[in-house]
Structure formats: C-alpha cells, structure tokens
Amino acid sequence: MQGGANNKGLVCLIAAAAVVLVFAGSSGIAAAQAAGLKKGFYKKSCPKAEEIAQRVVWNRVAGNPELAAKFLRMFFHDCFVRGCDASVLLDSASNTAEKNAAPNLSLAGFEVIEEVKAAVERECAGVVSCADIVALAARDSVSYQYRRSLWEVETGRRDGTVSSDQEALADIPAPTSTFPILLANFSAKGLGLQDLVVLSGGHTIGIGHCNLFSSRLFNFTGKNNPSDVDPSLNPSYARFLQGQCRRNQQDPNDNSTVVPMDPGSSVSFDSHYFVNLKARQGMFTSDATLLTDGRAAALVDKLRDPGVFLDHFKNSIKRMGQIGVLTGAAGQIRKRCNAVNS
Structure with a gap:
C-alpha cells in the first residue's frame, strides 16, 4: 500500500513537471507568434483601415445590437481553431469547413465581415487581412455602447488557407464541459x-x-x-x-x-x-x-x-487574439473572406 502511494506521488510529480513544460512551451510559442502583431500595423499601408472597419460595424450594430455577441463569439471560435486566422469564415469547398461544424451553425454576421472587407479593399486592395477584420469587429461591436474602444487590438495577422469542421468539433470548448x-x-x-x-x-x-x-x-x-x-x-x-x-x-x-x-x-x-x-x-x-x-x-x-x-x-x-497567428510571409491576404485566393 505504502509503496503504491509513493509511486503515485512520483507519477504526480512527473505529471506536474510535464504540465510546467507544456505551459512554458506554449508561452514561448505564443510570444513568438505574437511578435508579428503590433498596434497600428496598417498606419502606413492603409491608414484608414480601422476607421473604416469601425464605421461599418457601428452602423450595423446600431440597427442590430445582438451583433456584438455574434462577433465576440466568432472571434473566440476562430482563434480556438488553427489560431486567429479567419479560417472560420471560409465556405466549404473540397472539404467541410469550420462554419459548417455543429458549434458554428449558430454563428452570424458573416455578411458584415464581407462588407468591411469590401470597404477596406476599395481603400487599399490586398492589404488588410480578414483575420484582423474579425478581431476589429469583435472589439468595435462590443465597444459600440460605450462609444469608445474598450481594448486595444494589435494587428498584422494574415489569413489561413485551411478550414476543417472536424478541427472545430475537437477544439471549440463545449457548453457541457466541466x-x-x-x-x-x-x-x-x-x-x-x-x-x-x-x-x-x-x-x-x-x-x-x-x-x-x-x-x-x-x-x-x-x-x-x-x-x-x-x-x-x-x-x-x-x-x-x-x-x-x-x-x-x-x-x-x-x-x-x-x-x-x-x-x-x-x-x-x-x-x-x-x-x-x-x-x-x-x-x-x-x-x-x-x-x-x-x-x-x-x-x-x-x-x-x-x-x-x-x-x-x-x-x-x-x-x-495572439493564438496561432500567421504573420510575415505566412498565409495570405484573402481577396474575399469566404474563399482562399485562387
């Protein structure tokens, strides 16, 4: 009995050490990924980008206050699957995409994201990522009631090219979770x-x-x-x-x-x-x-x-918003948020 208890204690110590290593590794990876993000990333390449995004989102939320919860949830579901890369926006093509997974069937507001994208494309084509638009839409929609930004959004994300319903099912926390x-x-x-x-x-x-x-x-x-x-x-x-x-x-x-x-x-x-x-x-x-x-x-x-x-x-x-971000030359800047560039 006592020997079993000692072994159990040793196992717990090893498991605890493994958890520490996992956390340290995750923090290091997150820091490296986040290094490509910064406040005002589009200051020179598309200086009106954030202003345009806010204007479109605020106009929409003014007529539909429930959009704030929709965009906040969209951002969360995007980041938890493959990182914050706008993969949740992709339509199913050769495979079933994230947006068609059960946890995402009640997401909404995709058309507003496309509206923002179209507006910034008219201002500066091929510059602003859909991933950043999702992050800005979450902030701006929630902030609308205060008429000021509640948090700072670092930008510089690029868009992913893969979207899988199975990954969404595996990675999005369930409402029944303990x-x-x-x-x-x-x-x-x-x-x-x-x-x-x-x-x-x-x-x-x-x-x-x-x-x-x-x-x-x-x-x-x-x-x-x-x-x-x-x-x-x-x-x-x-x-x-x-x-x-x-x-x-x-x-x-x-x-x-x-x-x-x-x-x-x-x-x-x-x-x-x-x-x-x-x-x-x-x-x-x-x-x-x-x-x-x-x-x-x-x-x-x-x-x-x-x-x-x-x-x-x-x-x-x-x-x-720093989870698994694509920066630098990784990913792409999609022309439309619901499809990868051909």
Whole structure:
C-alpha cells in the first residue's frame, strides 16, 4: 500500500513537471507568434483601415445590437481553431469547413465581415487581412455602447488557407464541459485559469439555445423525473429556464428556442454575468463549473466589479487574439473572406 502511494506521488510529480513544460512551451510559442502583431500595423499601408472597419460595424450594430455577441463569439471560435486566422469564415469547398461544424451553425454576421472587407479593399486592395477584420469587429461591436474602444487590438495577422469542421468539433470548448476539461482546452492554447474565467464573462451578452442546457432542467439524473433539476442551479432561475425551454422537454433536439444569457441585460457588455454566476444563475454547465474550483470562484467574486472586469477582459482578449497567428510571409491576404485566393 505504502509503496503504491509513493509511486503515485512520483507519477504526480512527473505529471506536474510535464504540465510546467507544456505551459512554458506554449508561452514561448505564443510570444513568438505574437511578435508579428503590433498596434497600428496598417498606419502606413492603409491608414484608414480601422476607421473604416469601425464605421461599418457601428452602423450595423446600431440597427442590430445582438451583433456584438455574434462577433465576440466568432472571434473566440476562430482563434480556438488553427489560431486567429479567419479560417472560420471560409465556405466549404473540397472539404467541410469550420462554419459548417455543429458549434458554428449558430454563428452570424458573416455578411458584415464581407462588407468591411469590401470597404477596406476599395481603400487599399490586398492589404488588410480578414483575420484582423474579425478581431476589429469583435472589439468595435462590443465597444459600440460605450462609444469608445474598450481594448486595444494589435494587428498584422494574415489569413489561413485551411478550414476543417472536424478541427472545430475537437477544439471549440463545449457548453457541457466541466472545469478540468475547460482548463485543459485553454491551456492547450497558451491561456490560463484567469483567461478562462475572464473570457467566460463574454456570456454577459447574447443568447443561449435551450438544447445546449435543457439537460440541466429536465430529468437531470436520468431517473425519468421531469422535474429533476441540476442542484447547482438557483431554484427560481431553474423555474424561469424551464418555462422558456418547455419545448425541449418534449423534443431535446429542438434548437430553435433561445433564452438571453443575461436576462434584462443581454445586449449590455458589463460584469453582470459574474453577479448572476455568484447567485447560481449560470446558464451552461461550463458557466456553473467555474464555481467548483476555489481559485476560479475567488476570481468570480472580484470580477463582479465592473471596472475590474473590463480591466482584466482587455488583457485576456488580447492574449486570445495572439493564438496561432500567421504573420510575415505566412498565409495570405484573402481577396474575399469566404474563399482562399485562387
């Protein structure tokens, strides 16, 4: 018994050392990739690029505030698959592309990205990447309500030429993920626990599809009890969600019923997500699971402060925007965002 315990301890030490090496390697790779990005990359080659992008995006968001959540999610899904290379924008051609993978079927706003691209192409053809446009659209759409930029976007990304639905299925974190799985997902991209918690705050805007969380509301333990609810949910919030998602009780595959992720504040980018989470009103398992880790739960407490959240968010999303970027001579500058250059 004691020998087994000693062996187990040795295995844990080796595993811990391996994790340290993985994190060190990821940080080194991320730093090398990010070296090609900088603020004002287009200052000389296309000085009006960011102004044009902001104008188009703000005009669109003014008529459809829900676009902010769409663009923020698009940026996240792009960066987590092959890095921030606009591969999520490519249409399926010789293979099935990322945008046709199940996690991306509810993405929207592609036509606005193409509108921005067309506008900057008229100003300076072949200069501004679609990958940078996605990053700028996320920032500008979320910032619209404040009428100022909430975070700095470093530019200089180039566009990828490969897009695979299978890679999207493998790399995009699922809303049913537990904390260890989420942390592993983020670690694999060179991001840490703080980034995981902070970026989860993006759920302060947007909607959730009932079929992605209704298993928490009906027959949770699988004992054929329709009123059996995930005990980690606030009871009153669970009743609210049950009322909204009643169709999913009869048809778990229904993906047409949606609920605001932050009722009453679903188009306002603020720290209310963390207030809700502390009150056990996290919609997805991937939200609620943040309270199961002491370090993450402590961060949730701090991030309820609006100023603290915005200050941390700008740093975490900057790090996310550095994942796997193509710079220099890598990749290409696509003429259209939905297709590689011929």
